[in-house]
Amino acid sequence: MSIKDLNTPEIKAMVSLKSFNTWKIGGLAQFLTEPKNIAELSQVLTWCKRNAITSHIIGAGSNLLINDTELTGLTICMRKMNGCKIDAKTGIVEAFSGEPIPNLTRKVGKQGLHGLEWAIGIPGTVGGAAVMNAGAQGSCLADRLISVKVISLEEGNLFEIKRNELQYSYRRSILQKEKLIVVSARFKLEAGQDTNKINKLTNENLSNRLATQPYQIPSCGSVFQNPKNQKAGQIIEDLGLKGLRKGGAEISSIHANFIVNHHNATAKDILDLMATIQEKVQKKYGFLLHTEVKRLGFEEIS
Numbered sequence: 281m282s283i284k285d286l287n288t289p290e291i292k293a294m295v296s297l298k299s300f301n302t303w304k305i306g307g308l309a310q311f312l313t314e315p316k317n318i319a320e321l322s323q324v325l326t327w328c329k330r331n332a333i334t335s336h337i338i339g340a341g342s343n344l345l346i347n348d349t350e351l352t353g354l355t356i357c358m359r360k361m362n363g364c365k366i367d368a369k370t371g372i373v374e375a376f377s378g379e380p381i382p383n384l385t386r387k388v389g390k391q392g393l394h395g396l397e398w399a400i401g402i403p404g405t406v407g408g409a410a411v412m413n414a415g416a417q418g419s420c421l422a423d424r425l426i427s428v429k430v431i432s433l434e435e436g437n438l439f440e441i442k443r444n445e446l447q448y449s450y451r452r453s454i455l456q457k458e459k460l461i462v463v464s465a466r467f468k469l470e471a472g473q474d475t476n477k478i479n480k481l482t483n484e485n486l487s488n489r490l491a492t493q494p495y496q497i498p499s500c501g502s503v504f505q506n507p508k509n510q511k512a513g514q515i516i517e518d519l520g521l522k523g524l525r526k527g528g529a530e531i532s533s534i535h536a537n538f539i540v541n542h543h544n545a546t547a548k549d550i551l552d553l554m555a556t557i558q559e560k561v562q563k564k565y566g567f568l569l570h571t572e573v574k575r576l577g578f579e580e581i582s
């Protein structure tokens with residue numbers, strides 16, 4: 281079933297969320313839409329307001345655990361609001377929220393812009409990465425960000441927020457708390473750099489990831505944040521938990537901070553493994569491992 285009038289983008293009903301996240305887990309969305317531009321996004325927000333329907337925002341779903349039950353309200357997937365403008369002379373780049381991070385990394389590299397090589401293997405969108413302050417190898421999205429443009433979920437107005445107002449820290453930003461939708465982000469990269477060098481570094485980073493992380497099996501990347509000066513993966517590995525299974529989920533034997541969906545895992549399977557890890561870490565080391573992954577459709581949203 282789908283709802284569409286002349287002025288709104290298509291809103292589908294009872295859509296499986298499994299193909300909207302990299303864990304390939306989740307129940308049905310009561311309603312789902314994929315706006316392609318700001319005008320369409322504004323229209324669906326108006327539709328929500330008019331019908332008193334709650335909304336949930338997702339990018340590529342590469343940092344999300346979605347519950348197995350029906351997700352009431354409208355899920356707004358930003359993947360189709362993509363594209364970017366690159367000024368190779370100044371290094372200023374403006375990318376729409378749905379632009380995949382690996383695509384952006386390749387596009388800017390080809391134009392001789394240095395500064396995003398670390399991001400190559402992150403399968404999220406620009407919007408999700410801005411919210412999460414995605415990072416790798418000591419770099420993070422906030423390093424090169426100038427500002428984001430957002431739309432308020434409640435008022436529907438569009439405005440810009442500068443980086444220093446976003447309170448960025450390790451995998452954190454105020455965007456995780458505010459009712460705002462990121463529609464685009466502006467970056468300043470280093471212009472006029474050697475494209476061969478950029479390409480070489482980008483390829484090395486990708487090869488390194490492919491060699492050390494389980495990329496071919498559905499996952500959400502690192503489940504837990506690294507405690508200060510420690511690696512969550514090493515802590516979990518030292519506890520002998522690699523390979524532990526619950527239902528269709530498994531603590532990866534390649535990288536212990538990844539929980540993979542090896543066969544029809546449910547959200548409950550993943551949560552059970554997460555709880556086991558947290559309990560064992562707490563018991564042995566006396567601290568709590570905090571989750572990096574966000575949850576959707578649960579009573580408590582982390």
Ligand SMILES: Cc1cc2nc3c(=O)[nH]c(=O)nc-3n(C[C@H](O)[C@H](O)[C@H](O)COP(=O)(O)OP(=O)(O)OC[C@H]3O[C@@H](n4cnc5c(N)ncnc54)[C@H](O)[C@@H]3O)c2cc1C
Nearest residue numbers: 339340341342343404405407408409414415461462500501
């Ligand atoms: C194989 C693999 C490797 C990974 N490696 C890394 C890594 O090295 N470093 C790292 O930091 N992460 C990594 N991740 C996690 C993930 O890719 C990042 O967190 C990414 O930035 C999430 O982007 P997304 O578009 O998928 O966001 P989603 O997972 O869709 O959403 C994440 C959160 O952001 C919100 N959100 C998404 N888009 C918007 C928007 N436009 N406006 C407002 N809110 C929004 C959602 O509501 C949710 O709360 C990895 C994941 C996988 C599967």
